[in-house]
Amino acid sequence: MEFKTIYKLQKKALKRSAADFTRLGFAIFFMIGVLTFTFLSNGGIPNSMFLAVAALIGAYMAMNIGANDVANNVGPAVGSKALTLTTAIIIAAIFEASGALIAGGEVVKTIKNGIIDISAFNGNPDEFIWAMMAALLAAALWLNFATMAKAPVSTTHSIVGGVMGAGIAAAGFSVVNWTTMGSIVASWVISPLLGGVIAAAFLFSIKKSIIFKDDKVEAAKRYVPFFVAAMSLAFVTYIILKGLKSIWPKIIEFLNLLPFISLEITKKPAFLIAFFIGLIVAIFVYFLVKKRLASSVTALENTKDSVNTLFTIPLIFAAALLSFAHGANDVANAIGPLAAINDAVINGGVSSSASIPLWVMGVGAFGIALGLALYGPKLIKTVGSEITDLDQIRAFSIAMSASLTVILASQLGLPVSSTHIAIGGIFGVGFLREWLHIKDEQHRTIEEDTLIIIDEELNKNAYKHELKVLQEKSDKTQSDYTRIVDLYKLIATEKKIIKSTKKNIKKAKKVQYVRRDAIKKIIAAWLITVPVAAVLAGILFFTIKGIMI
Known part of the structure; x- marks a missing residue:
């Protein structure tokens, strides 16, 4: 009997290790492919080997972004059973890559958020290249470790820490814009608090207007169209402001080709224009949902679980749109430093912004999608089910929080992190459930x-x-x-x-709906992300410099 048990355990371990080796094989194959392609296509350029190695590191960084950061977009939908894990990965991979390729932008700031002064490099491209390579590798290594520890962290903060540490190692502490770093530290508090408050407010409003009612079906018929329309308004505004900002001039040029339309071409969309377009879509969605509910809501049972199903389709759209916006914005965390290195190698100088070749954008887009497919499930499960239990209504509230918090913060000029917002929203939902439970139990x-x-x-x-x-x-x-x-x-x-x-x-x-050990681990990871990435980047810079000199 004991031999049979040992044999089963051994068989299970071999099967698991085989899967691990398969994932690792795909990841290595992708990185070597990027390395080879970059070297062969830029072989005649001085320092082409630097560029090839930087592309390999960029591919590694992109996969780590996919493995860690994308979980925040689809985790709640998976945890609420609105999407299966496989379906969520497919949707997220497609929309992440689409967002990066379509709306990732032709030009990015190579120094994320202007955290260091590039003039401190005195136009020396070698030290600049070493610094960017060190920053990229440090951020990727930290994200890899965080993913293994099942801790969702901010990829933006990771690359910010890497750039800061490498910049200090290369040119001293004066190179850092400490005002910008102060705003980043502020986002550690602002992002989760805003996300948590907004998510809890939406969940409570849904409970108050639908779940706590005796006739839940009639209440759902009345209020669900409002909530879904509100989500449409928030997400259309969010996508226009954050997901389409880099291709907005081209969109305006296309619209101006239509008769009776003459719009002023601007670099990025104005809030009022985005809101107005979102409002039109929201009105259309309201009447569409109301019509659908009028014909199908009578088949619903007068239970919370039955009402939950009405939020499944909106959640699928939310996961897709969040992934698109994330791909459009956060691809720069992988390809920003890579684009800077590419520009420095080709032009022999240092620039604060650089055009992105299609192959660089492809490295970021496909790297994120591949990292999500290979290593994303671990973090998706953590975000979706290991912090608090989620259903469709709770996940809907978190998705609403993700879009509204970014819109609100961008209009107020507040620094926020999409990762911290999403996790803060989950915390907010869980703590609201605790509060409601305590209130009920006390009576x-x-x-x-x-x-x-x-x-x-x-x-x-x-x-x-x-x-x-x-x-x-x-x-x-x-x-x-x-x-x-x-x-x-x-x-x-x-x-x-x-x-x-x-x-x-x-x-x-003392009933706890939010797992305290998860809170401690995640907050600890947030607090050490920038300093760990910075220290690691500094060490890597001196290592690279020592090898090259």
Whole structure:
């Protein structure tokens, strides 16, 4: 029997290791392919080997972004069972790559958020190339470790830390824009708080307007169209502002080709224009959903689970749109430094912005998609089910928070992290559930347990009184001694019941819907992301410099 058990465990371990080697094989094949292509297509350029190695590191970084960061977009939908893990990965991979290729932009800032002053390099392309390579590799290594530890962290903060550390190693502390770094530190607090508050507010409004009603079907018929329309408004505005900003001039040029349309070409969309387009889409969605519900809502049962199903399709759209916007924005975390190195190698100088060749964009787009497919499931499961339990309504609230928080923060000029917003939204939903549970238990369970304590205390006191009378009796009989023993046992039993009931009251007050160990791990990872990436980048810079000199 023991040999059979050992054989089964061995077989399972071999199967798991085979899957791990297969994933690793695909990842290595992709990186070597990028290395080979880059070297062969740029072989006649001085420092082409630097560019090829940088492209390999960029491919590694892109895969780590896909493995870690994309989980925030699809994790809640998977955790709520609106999407299967496989379907979520396929949708996210397609839309991440599409966002990167279509709307990733032709020009990016090579130094993320202007955190270091490139003039400190004095036009020296070699040290600049080494610094960017060190920053890219440090950020990728940290993301790899965080993914292994199942900690969702900000890829933007990772590359920011890498660029800062490499910049300090190359040119000293004066190279860093500390004002910008201060705003990044502020985002550690602003992002999760805003995300949590908005997600909790939406969840409570849905519960108040639908779930807490006696006739949930009728309430759903009335309010679900409003909530889905609000999501449409938020997401269309979000996609235009964040996902299409780099190709907005081309969109305006195309629209101007249509008759009766004459729009001013601007570098990026204005909030009012994005909001107006979102409002038109929202009105259309409202009447569409209302019409669909009028014909199908009668088939629903008057239960929370039945109402939950109405939010499944909106969640699928949310996962797709969040992935598109993420691909359009965060691809720069992988290809920004790579584009900087490519520009420095080809032009022999240092620039704060650079055009992105199609092959560089392809490295970022396909790297993110591949990293998600190979290593994304681990973080998707963590985000979707290991922080708090999610259903479609809770996941819907988190998705709403992700779009609204970014829109609000961008208009107020507040620095935010999409990763911190999403995780903050999950925290907010979980803590709201705790608060509602405590509120309910204090009106129900605690009152019942208090009555039990009172009854048991009365019984215990009655037993004590009888025991005292028997102990003071001078002519005790055999039955008296037997009764005394029974009374001691009864008193001990009552003490146990009272103690257990008091524990139940405390437990009712301390029910935890958010796993505290997950909170501690994630917050710790957030706090050390920038300094760890910075220190690692500094070490790598000196290592690369030592090898090259």
